Amino acid sequence: MEGKPLAAGNVAGNAREHERINVNWRARIVAGPSQYLDxxxxxxxxxxVCFVGDHPYRQGxxxxxxxxIPAPEDRTKLHYVQVRGKVAxxxxxxxxxxxxxxFTAVDETTVNLIKKWVWS
Structure with a gap:
């Protein structure tokens, strides 16, 4: 179910620092100049983020x-953003x-967009 907040903190083995929300967003992992994996x-x-795909990645x-990322106020409009992160x-x-x-590199605009989703 999209939009349901998940627990944060170290609850029942959950070491996450931030509140999470269930979503259904598209992602592309950039593998090269014109190569990507959906x-x-x-x-x-x-x-x-947590994503599901058909390719494995080693921790780190x-x-x-x-x-x-759909606009929280109008889900028919998409925001296309790029982030960098380390596989946890x-x-x-x-x-x-x-x-x-x-995340290891994410701009403030993207953080604010995700905040709107998590805290709405």
Whole structure:
């Protein structure tokens, strides 16, 4: 369900610092100048995202990711943003990989857009 806040802090083994929200956003992992891999973001916070894709990444790998984030006030309009992050974890689930990405480079405009989603 999109829009449902998730717990933050170290609750029942959850070491996340920031409140998260379930989402359904498109993402592209940039693999080269004209190479990318599609993925789906399933939850987000101001500190990172969790996405599902068909390619594994080792913990600690630095990724360049393009996100299509719907405007919270009008979900028919998309904001295309780029972030960098480090893979925090990877879990295989039904032949797909669930990847936790902790942001290492994200601009203030993108952080404010994600805040609107998390805190709305």
């Amino acid at each position: 993925a789906k973001v399933i939850n987000a916070s101001i500190g990172g 790998t630095e990724l360049h990711v393009a996100l299509a 974890y990877q879990v295989m689930n039904n032949h797909m990989f669930k990847i936790g990405l902790q």
